[in-house]
Amino acid sequence: MSTTPEIPDPGLILETPRLVLHRPTRADAPRMAELANDVAIAENLSILPHPYGLDDAHAYIDNTEVSAARINLGVYLAGEADGFIGTASLMPRDGERFVVGYWIGRPFWGKGYATEAVQAVVDLAFGRLGVEAVAATARVTNGSSRRVLEKCGFQFAGSGMGPSLHHRGMVPIDRFRLERSIWMSLKNWAAKPGGAARSA
Numbered sequence: 037m038s039t040t041p042e043i044p045d046p047g048l049i050l051e052t053p054r055l056v057l058h059r060p061t062r063a064d065a066p067r068m069a070e071l072a073n074d075v076a077i078a079e080n081l082s083i084l085p086h087p088y089g090l091d092d093a094h095a096y097i098d099n100t101e102v103s104a105a106r107i108n109l110g111v112y113l114a115g116e117a118d119g120f121i122g123t124a125s126l127m128p129r130d131g132e133r134f135v136v137g138y139w140i141g142r143p144f145w146g147k148g149y150a151t152e153a154v155q156a157v158v159d160l161a162f163g164r165l166g167v168e169a170v171a172a173t174a175r176v177t178n179g180s181s182r183r184v185l186e187k188c189g190f191q192f193a194g195s196g197m198g199p200s201l202h203h204r205g206m207v208p209i210d211r212f213r214l215e216r217s218i219w220m221s222l223k224n225w226a227a228k229p230g231g232a233a234r235s236a
């Protein structure tokens with residue numbers, strides 16, 4: 037392990053070229069409820085209720101955590117008041133220390149924001165938190181999320197079934213994994229002139 041693990045401060049702020057990530061506050065709840073109330077988000081996450089209202093947003097925000105065990109961050113457009121556009125998290129699951137989770141509100145899809153946010157939390161996991169691997173899952177039908185993971189360097193690690201609150205049962209998923217060695221290679225390539233296109 038090349039870094040000293042560091043427990044993040046609850047006031048942790050991650051900055052990327054276009055985004056700021058930090059713990060969400062109750063002021064974000066109306067916009068969170070508006071953006072998350074989308075079946076295309078609920079059907080691709082394991083436990084997002086649908087319909088999604090203000091009470092759901094308050095419950096999520098009140099239970100967010102920024103600790104060595106789990107990290108739940110809001111994703112915001114840098115420099116914009118009321119710039120909340122989604123969430124990104126690192127959560128323990130299935131014996132993995134961190135599984136990355138994320139959603140971005142539909143009006144903001146296709147602009148590279150999820151990729152930028154995932155790269156930021158992945159950099160946090162390998163950097164300050166010193167983990168050896170980060171895991172992810174995506175429904176087999178979720179081409180967009182699979183593409184995000186691919187752009188971040190994740191590799192296919194097998195198929196299985198995962199829980200879906202929306203479908204009230206289990207759905208087919210693929211598992212993905214990013215090892216520290218791959219992440220370090222990507223960071224090194226990106227640091228060289230003409231290197232890989234990693235923005236975080």
Ligand SMILES: CC(C)(COP(=O)(O)OP(=O)(O)OC[C@H]1O[C@@H](n2cnc3c(N)ncnc32)[C@H](O)[C@@H]1OP(=O)(O)O)[C@@H](O)C(=O)NCCC(=O)NCCS
Nearest residue numbers: 077080138139140145146147148149150151179180181183
């Ligand atoms: C998945 C999600 C986070 C992507 O957010 P985003 O900000 O649009 O993602 P990005 O712009 O960074 O990248 C999306 C990529 O998927 C590609 N894409 C879009 N639809 C696709 C599809 N049906 N099949 C394959 N690729 C697709 C885009 O072209 C883009 O790739 P590119 O940069 O090579 O062109 C967003 O759609 C979302 O929140 N979906 C619902 C919740 C969810 O699925 N969360 C992840 C759970 S595993």
